[in-house]
Amino acid sequence: GQNIDQPTEMTATEGAIVQINCTYQTSGFNGLFWYQQHAGEAPTFLSYNVLDGLEEKGRFSSFLSRSKGYSYLLLKELQMKDSASYLCAVTDSNYQLIWGAGTKLIIKP
């Protein structure tokens, strides 16, 4: 079957760095997405990786290794507003998105 694994919950300190990991086993691969979802709100797009390597976008970076079926989202200079769930999703060979359950990130002052 198809599976996306992410930690359920993580805690970090304001101003610090946190890395959220995602591993996947899917039938084919056509890209990996990260979305942010604040409580009670809709998911919003953060990043997209289709080739191996690191994509940097301001305080957020996303890394992909297709051979290892692995990605991470790196958040730097954490702010209280970064408290949210972070969703990893993979596009399979049929171009369908397979979603992880999300990682709830708690930021403490």
Add this chain to the structure above:
Amino acid sequence: TAGITQAPTSQILAAGRSMTLRCTQDMRHNAMYWYRQDLGLGLRLIHYSNTAGTTGKGEVPDGYSVSRANTDDFPLTLASAVPSQTSVYFCASSEGTGNTEAFFGQGTRLTVV
């Protein structure tokens, strides 16, 4: 800019009743999706449409139906609601299928009692 709009925002529905969740986008996106989100589970695809006039079944289609008469609208109908359909429902759209950014509506919180 409106983007993608869902209605209603929340609803309490008696079991056995029918209901249509509305979704409209103004971005002229080809692909549209309906997901449900339950605590501890990832977003699960109910139905999708790659272009106007076509629809397909997702991971959890039973008890739901959709139509895509035009580009903008993608309503989701529950023919006879059951308590297990209590969930938060998200409509989304994307320019392409599966490998382009998806834009989500604000969600509909449905409680079936």
